[in-house]
Amino acid sequence: MSFEPKIVGFLCNWCSYSGADLAGVSRIKSAPNVRIIRTMCSGRVDPAFILKSFQLGADGVVVMGCHLGDCHYQEGNYKTLRRIPFLKRLIREFGIDPRRLRLEWVSASEGDRFAEVVNEMTEEIRKIGPFIHSATKIKK
Amino acid sequence: MVNVKIDGKEVQVPQDTSILKAAEKAGIWIPTMCHNNLIEPYGVCRLCSVEVVRGKRSRVVTACNYPVREGIVVNTNSEKIKWIRKIIMELMLSRWPNVKVVKDIAQQLGIETPRFESLEKDEASDACILCGMCVNVCRDLVGASILGFVNRGIKREVVLPFNEQSDKCIVCGACAQVCPTGHIKMVIEDYKGKKPEFTLGPKTAIYVPSMQAVPRVPVIDTQSCIHFQTGGCETCAKVCEPLAINYKMEDEIVEVDVGQILVVTGYGIFDATQMAQYGYGRYDNVYSSLEFEMLVNSTGPTGGKVVMKNGEEPRAVGIIHCIGSRDTNYHPYCSRVCCMYALKFAHLVHDRTDAAIYQFYIDMRAFGKGYEEFYSRLLDEGITMIRGKAAEIVEAPRLNGSDGNLLIRCEDTLIGKFREIPVDMVILCNAMEPQRDSDTVRRLFSISKSPDGFFLERHPKLDPTATTTEGVFIAGCAQGPKDIPDTVAQASAAAARILSLICKGEVEIDPVRAMVQDDYCSGCRICNNLCPYGAIDFIVDKKLSHVNEALCKGCGTCVAACPSSAMTGHGFTDAQILAELEGLIS
Numbered sequence: 203m204s205f206e207p208k209i210v211g212f213l214c215n216w217c218s219y220s221g222a223d224l225a226g227v228s229r230i231k232s233a234p235n236v237r238i239i240r241t242m243c244s245g246r247v248d249p250a251f252i253l254k255s256f257q258l259g260a261d262g263v264v265v266m267g268c269h270l271g272d273c274h275y276q277e278g279n280y281k282t283l284r285r286i287p288f289l290k291r292l293i294r295e296f297g298i299d300p301r302r303l304r305l306e307w308v309s310a311s312e313g314d315r316f317a318e319v320v321n322e323m324t325e326e327i328r329k330i331g332p333f334i335h336s337a338t339k340i341k342k
Numbered sequence: 343m344v345n346v347k348i349d350g351k352e353v354q355v356p357q358d359t360s361i362l363k364a365a366e367k368a369g370i371w372i373p374t375m376c377h378n379n380l381i382e383p384y385g386v387c388r389l390c391s392v393e394v395v396r397g398k399r400s401r402v403v404t405a406c407n408y409p410v411r412e413g414i415v416v417n418t419n420s421e422k423i424k425w426i427r428k429i430i431m432e433l434m435l436s437r438w439p440n441v442k443v444v445k446d447i448a449q450q451l452g453i454e455t456p457r458f459e460s461l462e463k464d465e466a467s468d469a470c471i472l473c474g475m476c477v478n479v480c481r482d483l484v485g486a487s488i489l490g491f492v493n494r495g496i497k498r499e500v501v502l503p504f505n506e507q508s509d510k511c512i513v514c515g516a517c518a519q520v521c522p523t524g525h526i527k528m529v530i531e532d533y534k535g536k537k538p539e540f541t542l543g544p545k546t547a548i549y550v551p552s553m554q555a556v557p558r559v560p561v562i563d564t565q566s567c568i569h570f571q572t573g574g575c576e577t578c579a580k581v582c583e584p585l586a587i588n589y590k591m592e593d594e595i596v597e598v599d600v601g602q603i604l605v606v607t608g609y610g611i612f613d614a615t616q617m618a619q620y621g622y623g624r625y626d627n628v629y630s631s632l633e634f635e636m637l638v639n640s641t642g643p644t645g646g647k648v649v650m651k652n653g654e655e656p657r658a659v660g661i662i663h664c665i666g667s668r669d670t671n672y673h674p675y676c677s678r679v680c681c682m683y684a685l686k687f688a689h690l691v692h693d694r695t696d697a698a699i700y701q702f703y704i705d706m707r708a709f710g711k712g713y714e715e716f717y718s719r720l721l722d723e724g725i726t727m728i729r730g731k732a733a734e735i736v737e738a739p740r741l742n743g744s745d746g747n748l749l750i751r752c753e754d755t756l757i758g759k760f761r762e763i764p765v766d767m768v769i770l771c772n773a774m775e776p777q778r779d780s781d782t783v784r785r786l787f788s789i790s791k792s793p794d795g796f797f798l799e800r801h802p803k804l805d806p807t808a809t810t811t812e813g814v815f816i817a818g819c820a821q822g823p824k825d826i827p828d829t830v831a832q833a834s835a836a837a838a839r840i841l842s843l844i845c846k847g848e849v850e851i852d853p854v855r856a857m858v859q860d861d862y863c864s865g866c867r868i869c870n871n872l873c874p875y876g877a878i879d880f881i882v883d884k885k886l887s888h889v890n891e892a893l894c895k896g897c898g899t900c901v902a903a904c905p906s907s908a909m910t911g912h913g914f915t916d917a918q919i920l921a922e923l924e925g926l927i928s
Contacts, residue, residue, distance in 0.1 A: 208927060216810050217790065227802075237926040241914060242854055246898030251919060258927040274788055274810060275897035276874040285902075310790040310798055310810075 218266035224313030232317035245278030476517035485574025612666035656766035666773035854896035862908035
């Protein structure tokens, strides 16, 4: 049986979640591997959630928010933009391939882009292979 | 008031009125060549010479600048005056034999051929007759003073300073307006960046924007108004009896407190110059839909007549659908209204001219109530429908038997042949686009846009007038292309939504809010600066942060940042999200 990656997607309510909804309404096919958690803003995504996802066995995490300047909460996505690249550097030290974490901007009108991001991410994780815990568990 | 006797007629006029004005009041014609009510009398043509008798003395004066006095007697038609006028006109006619105003007045005075032979004979029909009206209007009325006379006698002429184009010229056209012979012409060319963009637009600097304008009052275009460039003119203020013209009025910003906003900013029109194959902007008789709409409007520049730029009636008209819409290179969406207005245009052209009408369409979309019936009616009127988008428009010389000087090349997909159809006039059905500044407006209200760039509604079926921002509603073409009935329906729905909230008197807000658990808060103040709404205060006494729930919008940025997990977001607490995560992955 081929490897089906488990990917956790944190999607902001106003842009990316609506975009995912649009992808569904428009009947755009996308990989079923991304499991979505809705947050009000991508700025709500606590880096601890991402680490916890990996700890629980996720093979990848994707955070999606509004395009810069389009945030429903004015500047929440700028906070995300500062946090995620920093976290990418951090997870490398934990032995996690930084390619397993992604930050993408998807607006409410970009159903096709949502599908594209999901498919791309799934393909990439499939190539990298499953994420295997190191001996030491990651503590929150 | 003084009493004057002109040719035996008694008239009463205010003191210092010119004889010319008094004669006008008495209904007596005095020929003039250099007189215009807009400017001060100049008295250079001498044609208005009259004989003034005062007591026993009689003298010849110019009527235009001679002020009347009590008891004077004026003779405008005596033998002496006739003789003077005849000599003046003979001299003028000998120098400018083909100028219309000179010929007309000479004819009125019964002069056929002058007795003189001029050394400076100018055969041109638009020769300068040195009346000086342009010089005077430029100095007195416009205030630019760039035109002037040089030389004397037969070498006298009107020139610009140093005979060069002057930067001081404001290109107002007043000189060309007053020129009686047409010697001064306004040439439409790109001069000082002043190229008329929309040649069907208003011809004056003060105009009523449209007959349907609310309020229906004239506006002044400060870009082209003479007064705003030189401080002169003020002709409109002089003729306005209620003194309604105010040059000092300025735009002002008014701040209004409102609870709800309806965004109905409308649409923009696709710029057809992007599609070079149709020659819009290059060929004279290729119109955009809005330009043609203006042309056929009975209050438009031609009074509703369908004519070409040269004033002739077109013999064949082509209407091309889907310019910029249903086109993957520009806009993939359908603009919805074009099919029907194209049919309306065809009907109007058919009604007002004998032109043959060709419609080039991809698909006819007669979707609304009564629309299909209108389409059938048009087919009965004898309009040629060609299924296939025109490929290009080329200029073709008028051949014997051909219908025009534009050639539409297209593929008629119903007969499977390439065709070339000669027409005189082409109307392009431009796509509807989002307004150019729609992104700025959108960010102002933090609402989203759909892939086509129009504003996004909260839900396409269940909530088509609301947006994701509470209290902001959208309607009409700002939300997507639609026709008038649909716009009215959507706008009414939005108005009803707004009224229902006003009637209720209170609004429900989302319960998603952040809250500080005081026991855990260490007072580090990290969250204070993160909040874009300034909803988090720091209580100095207690050394705790506090969320103002009325200001908080519930984004959760502060929750994610709190190092001691004292900040929680209702509905999205850490525990809830982690539980969700565990459920998802296991």
